[in-house]
Amino acid sequence: MNALPAALRDRVMGEAVRRRPPAVQTGPHARAYAHAVASLDAMLRSLTADEWALPVRHDWDVQRTVVHLMAGDGALCAAARVPEAVPLPRYEGLFAEADIPGSPGAGWAGRSTYVLSRHSGRPFRMSWHAWRAQSRSLLGCPAARDRDETAIEYAGRRMSLADAFLARGFETWLHGDDIGRAVGRPMPEPADESMALLVGLGLAMLSKADLPAQTRLALTGPGAADARLGVGPVAAELTMSTSDFCRLLGGNRRADEIAVRADGDADAAEQALAAIAAMAIL
Amino acid sequence: MVAVVGVVPHSRDDEADHRGLLRGDEQTLGRLYDAYADFVFGVALGVTREESSAEDITCEVFVALWERPYDYDPAQWSLGAWLVAGAHRRAVVRRGAAQTAQSARAAGSESVGKDSTASTDSTAGFAADGAVAATLAGLAPELRDVVELAYFQGLTYREVAAKLGLGETVVAERVRNGLWAWADDTAPTGGRAAAEDDGTGATT
Structure with a gap:
């Protein structure tokens, strides 16, 4: 018989997790x-x-x-x-x-x-x-x-x-x-559900940011979100991926190092980007 | 089975499975084992003609993928082809070592014993195995020949090259292309089907 022995699966899995433990649940x-x-x-x-x-x-x-x-x-x-x-x-x-x-x-x-x-x-x-x-x-x-x-x-x-x-x-x-x-x-990258939690934490921190005008933040990709920073009428809109948002928020990349689209009032957009980068939560 | 010729682009599933391995998800490893172990084991058995060696090699190949998942690059290989190629490489090395040991013992009266005759008998029909033959038949002829010689008759690339009158690099290229097509064509459903075809529950 050339069939795969059924007991081999347990041997493989046992040996694998002994050599490298799986991620902790x-x-x-x-x-x-x-x-x-x-x-x-x-x-x-x-x-x-x-x-x-x-x-x-x-x-x-x-x-x-x-x-x-x-x-x-x-x-x-x-x-x-x-x-x-x-x-x-x-x-x-x-x-x-x-x-x-x-x-x-x-x-x-x-x-x-x-x-x-x-x-x-x-x-x-x-x-x-x-x-x-x-x-x-x-x-x-x-x-x-x-x-x-x-x-x-x-x-x-x-x-x-x-x-x-x-x-x-x-x-x-x-x-x-x-x-x-x-x-x-x-x-x-983090799994989609994890990315959504990371974005949520970042947005919760940013909700306290003091901005003179309101900026709409459109985050695309896994864990996508649509948020408003600051108060008053919407003056500008920023679009970026959730992973770039995390990089900017973490102080891991500068605003000029990520792909971000800014529409509307340039000053308001600039200030909103600066507020995100200033969190530097890492 | 549908004939697939040439290089099959890597599937998104391989990338997702690779991420699962990197993240330390052992269920991903279990799924990959279920999908590919038949073929990995079959290739190892085809080359070494020895069940215990084929088991060792199957174990090594999957454990290595789990332990060092960055050794596998989804942009270069399909997972199935990578696993099978790893099994083949190890099997050729083992066979070489076994042959060396055997010829060193050749003068001695007691040869290898019951195991070797038993497993030689049991592997004789391997290349004719129904599911594998059907899968091989789906490959373009020039790919089928090299895959069959290298993976089921257990020849090295050099031996295949000599036999078919090709250059070694051509053989390597064709084996690789053949494996892309083959792994894509057989996994994951083909792998299970093959197991059920010759499973018969006789293995304990």
């Missing part, structure tokens, strides 16, 4: 993060040692970009009750907090600076595995399954832990996309 708010972590990990598995040192963005190579992601993920650890990969130092009363990189008072950039300093000169594998272990711990915690509305400090804002999971999906996708462009491997 989560609630919808953490799904973009779970997918992006799995995709980025797959990409990192395919890199040569030389590719790890390729420049990505800012003056970061692949390794530093991964460490930067790990630093941002760390902001969720306390509320999610997950041990941080690189615990931030606690200085008590010796210095002004804002002067110490990594201390809560030094803010979001300080957190990244501190974690980057701790991983400087380490083998890339150590940074990669530390990032992956922390991400998977976060994805395995109850707050990744069910929305947790506990307010946390995230990127200089107050937001729910649930929305912070969404924001991590956002950032991991976009930085993964940056790495993918640097090494020539395409990072998959």
